[in-house]
Each structure stands twice: as structure tokens, then as C-alpha cells.
Amino acid sequence: STVYLNGDYLAAADAKISPMDRGFLFGDGIYEVIPAYQGKMLGFNAHIERMNNGLNEIEIKLGYSTDKWREICQQLCEKNHGDNLGIYLHVSRGADTKRAHAYPTDITPTVFAYVFEIPPQPVSDIEHATTYTVSLEQDKRWQRCHIKSTALLGNVIHYQQGAAAGNKETILYNRIDEITEASSSNVFIVKEGVISTPPLDNQILPGITRWLILNILHSHSDFKVQQRVISKTELLDADEVWITSATKEVGAVVKVNGKLVGDGKPGKVWQQVQSLFTKHKF
Numbered sequence: 001s002t003v004y005l006n007g008d009y010l011a012a013a014d015a016k017i018s019p020m021d022r023g024f025l026f027g028d029g030i031y032e033v034i035p036a037y038q039g040k041m042l043g044f045n046a047h048i049e050r051m052n053n054g055l056n057e058i059e060i061k062l063g064y065s066t067d068k069w070r071e072i073c074q075q076l077c078e079k080n081h082g083d084n085l086g087i088y089l090h091v092s093r094g095a096d097t098k099r100a101h102a103y104p105t106d107i108t109p110t111v112f113a114y115v116f117e118i119p120p121q122p123v124s125d126i127e128h129a130t131t132y133t134v135s136l137e138q139d140k141r142w143q144r145c146h147i148k149s150t151a152l153l154g155n156v157i158h159y160q161q162g163a164a165a166g167n168k169e170t171i172l173y174n175r176i177d178e179i180t181e182a183s184s185s186n187v188f189i190v191k192e193g194v195i196s197t198p199p200l201d202n203q204i205l206p207g208i209t210r211w212l213i214l215n216i217l218h219s220h221s222d223f224k225v226q227q228r229v230i231s232k233t234e235l236l237d238a239d240e241v242w243i244t245s246a247t248k249e250v251g252a253v254v255k256v257n258g259k260l261v262g263d264g265k266p267g268k269v270w271q272q273v274q275s276l277f278t279k280h281k282f
């Protein structure tokens with residue numbers, strides 16, 4: 001495949017970075033994943049804005065305009081094949097001459113981007129939907145989860161523990177039993193018709209899919225929607241549980257730690273919301 005590295009488009013096998021890159025040594029970088037269907041990107045501006053917020057927060061000065069990012073993303077979609085692509089963008093602080101914790105001031109950020117295949121757009125069909133069984137664990141990551149850092153070991157360990165138990169995601173709760181998010185998704189629950197999702201703070205990534213879903217729900221007055229603290233007990237007792245991300249859209253969770261959610265099938269509210277998402281997402 002063709003990838004982008006520091007201004008050049010080249011074969012993946014020819015893309016080389018220094019082992020002194022702080023992305024490699026420290027996980028010192030920011031990334032994004034943007035879905036593109038038939039070359040049409042979903043939530044592009046919001047993804048770039050979130051990446052810029054992350055770069056500002058950790059003081060990486062890059063100076064790529066939104067147009068420049070759009071050009072890179074479009075070029076990668078054109079140069080590679082596939083109707084359903086995830087566009088991965090990665091900016092690290094760059095390569096230093098030595099390993100030292102302090103931010104060096106005189107190095108150039110490393111910019112890497114490539115595309116990978118993602119599943120086709122989900123269907124809003126209760127019988128044929130992709131469903132998720134999940135683990136539920138205490139969140140043992142750091143306290144800056146709003147930054148989409150390339151240092152993902154905490155998330156990777158949580159995901160892996162879920163996978164080892166035969167599950168496809170791991171939902172997390174903090175030390176006082178409040179749901180935060182999942183290892184690579186945001187979380188929603190439905191109880192007696194009310195849709196709830198945890199509020200934005202340092203414990204969760206401000207998901208673009210979460211934001212798109214909330215916008216759609218707010219424009220349809222028939223939904224009751226709350227951004228509020230959700231307890232672990234409430235999650236286990238919910239009628240429906242969803243996990244959301246760029247590649248999953250609205251993912252229906254059917255089992256948590258082996259216990260069925262509702263009747264063990266995607267719920268009626270899930271079906272309505274995934275179908276609205278399919279219609280209104282672009």
C-alpha cells in the first residue's frame with residue numbers, strides 16, 4: 001500500500017523512521033482514525049480539531065492546515081484500494097539525538113498516515129447486526145484519557161484481557177464504580193427509553209462518533225438523552241448497552257461479563273439510532 005511520511009507518498013515497505021523517534025521511545029505523539037466510505041470522510045473537521053487540541057496540549061508545533069490534512073487523506077484514499085477505509089494519522093514529537101525526558105525544542109515532528117480496511121457500514125437490522133460481547137473491568141489507565149495519545153499500552157492491556165476472555169471489547173469503570181468508556185470506544189446505555197452516556201472529562205476520549213450520535217439525537221425531539229455519570233450497577237441493569245467508535249458506529253452489546261443485556265439481541269432503540277446514523281451521518 002501507499003503511505004504518507006513527512007511530505008512523501010511511498011510504498012509502505014520504503015517508509016522508515018529513526019529508532020530515536022520519541023513516538024517509538026516514549027509513545028510521545030497524537031493520532032486519529034477517520035472513517036472513509038467510497039472516499040467520503042465522516043466527521044473530518046471534528047477529527048482534525050481533536051488532533052489539533054491534542055497537539056496543543058502536549059506542545060507539539062506542527063502547523064499543518066486542515067486543507068493540508070484533507071489533501072493527504074484524499075490522496076491516500078485515491079492511491080489505495082477499498083470502499084471502506086480507516087485513515088490513520090499519526091504525529092510524534094520527532095527524532096532526537098538521545099533519549100531524554102524533557103521536550104526537545106529543536107526537532108521536527110514526524111508525520112505518518114496510512115489507510116486500512118474497515119468493515120462495511122453497519123446495518124440497522126436486529127437479526128444481522130454485528131454484535132459485541134464485552135468484559136467489564138476497573139479502568140487502570142492514566143488520568144489524561146481525553147488526549148488521543150499514541151501511548152496506548154493501558155488500552156491495549158484492557159482490550160487484551162477482554163479478548164482472552166473471548167470478548168470483543170472491555171468496558172471500564174473508575175475507582176468509584178462509575179463507567180468511563182471502553183478500551184477503544186465510548187459507551188451509551190438505554191434504560192426505560194432514556195439514552196445516557198458519561199459526560200466529557202479527563203477520564204474519556206471525546207469520541208467523534210459519540211458527538212455525531214448526540215447531535216442526531218438532539219435534532220429528533222422524541223429521544224430522551226442525558227450526559228451524566230453512569231454507575232457500574234446501572235450498566236449491568238441496562239435494557240441496552242452500546243459501544244461507539246469511528247469503525248463500529250453504534251455497536252450493540254449483547255453480553256457483559258457473560259450476562260445477557262436485555263434479551264441478548266440488539267435493542268429497539270439501538271435499531272432506531274443506528275438507522276438514523278446511517279441516514280444522517282454525512
Ligand code: PDD
Nearest residue numbers: 033183184185186205207208209245246
Ligand atoms: N478508537 N475511546 C477510546 C479510548 C478510543 O480509542 C476511541 C476510538 C473512542 C471513540 O472515538 P471515535 O468515535 O472518535 O472513534 C473512544 C480508535 C478508532 C482507535 O484507536 O482505533
